[in-house]
Amino acid sequence: MKHQWTAFTVALGFTLAGHLRNRLAMGMIAFFIPTWIYVVRATALDKDITFTSVLGMEVTASMNRTIQISSALHAVTVIAGFMMFMATFNARSMDLRLVLAGYPRLQLLTAKILALFVITVLLTGYTTALLWMSWPLTQPHAVAAAVAAAILAYGGLGIMAGYLLRGELEGFFVVVMTTLVDVGMQSPVSNPSGDQALLGALPLYGPAQAALAASFTHAHTLACAGRALPWFAATSVGALVIFCLRTRHYGRSDPACPRRPGSRSHPDPGPARSESAG
């Protein structure tokens, strides 16, 4: 049990260190999000629009501010997806080598997911504060919950893509295009009715609807934001399945066997490991 805990904490520490050393992601967080919100605030048309909320009401709000919400969601989902993809993709070969050497799979993957939670908390607080500085959100905590749900959904997608895809370009394309389509479909400016079939199945549907409603009304939006969590759960399980499938035969070579006499660290030879075709 102690070893499992050590394996988890070591993996978590190094995963977080890897994220912090992703200078492009740190730069995007520092400059891209505030710049995008500021540019929209300064240039987008500031007239009222009316759109239908999934919560059963018509909402009338500033077009400028609704675009700020959509832009913030777009920025955090791109960044979260990109960060998780890069961290997973870059560590993938060494993760496989670590498992071959005896590192527990579950601890490696759980550390990535907990690192996503840490990033979600920080990125959510930062982005919500930027929006709140732009104008006083009606329910800042509910907006934060919606932003967090969006980050988790696309962070999970990034982890799964990091284990699944073969190239960096493929990963960037998946993250950028998926968020582009999703945000575009959820924006009340480009899609004011927002009631099309299948729209609700997209990852950002719940968070976008919740963020928009919480920004301008007092409606209860937490359950709506939570509609992104099945996406997070599904992509996390997908990542675990892909990782386990890729390393399914590695467990047969367990280097944690007893040590051989006279060796520095292996007093006895371990049990034999056999593998056969099939």
Place this chain on the structure above:
Amino acid sequence: MTSETQLQIRAVHKAYGRRAVLRGVDFTVSAGMLAGVVGENGSGKSTLLRIAVGELVPDGGSVQRFGALGYCPQQAVVNDTLTVAQHLRFFQVAYRLPRLTEAWELVDLLGFGAERRTRAGELSGGTRQKLNLTLALMHDPPLLVLDEPYQGFDWDTHQRFWQLAVQLRSQGRSVVVVSHLLHDLQHFDTVHHLRDGRLHEGAAR
């Protein structure tokens, strides 16, 4: 098979699509043996080693290992965002080592002790390969499988590697090395040529 056998490969087959790479390879490695595997590019040496360590599953045949192993892949498999010290800590957990004293001795022996806090992405190609090799050797396993482990090494380090390999053999470890270099053949107890998907034992020393 003797009680000293560390690795036994029997009738291993492997194909990529229609291209058969291994067509019934038999290979036995005993304790205290320094064995070389040679062959042309694309002859299947790395595939054979990956099957030997359990990274790849053969299409046919069987592989038996009789203890812990250390595997050094041909391309350095490291994480560019982590330092040398962090790599050693990661593998300390994987191998369940109580301490890293011997691992750091190995780092000093290979001559990159000054790079402890350097990230792998900032290391030279040769030093990345030294780290790659250290991760395979640091738990002092009875069986070592090394796929061209000295790519990018300078001559002194190359010599030190062979001194280390000979020392490990004298301590009873089994060492399998893939090599392309003719002047390395003198170090091996046995040399195995991989040709047409089969392993042929040839002269050594």
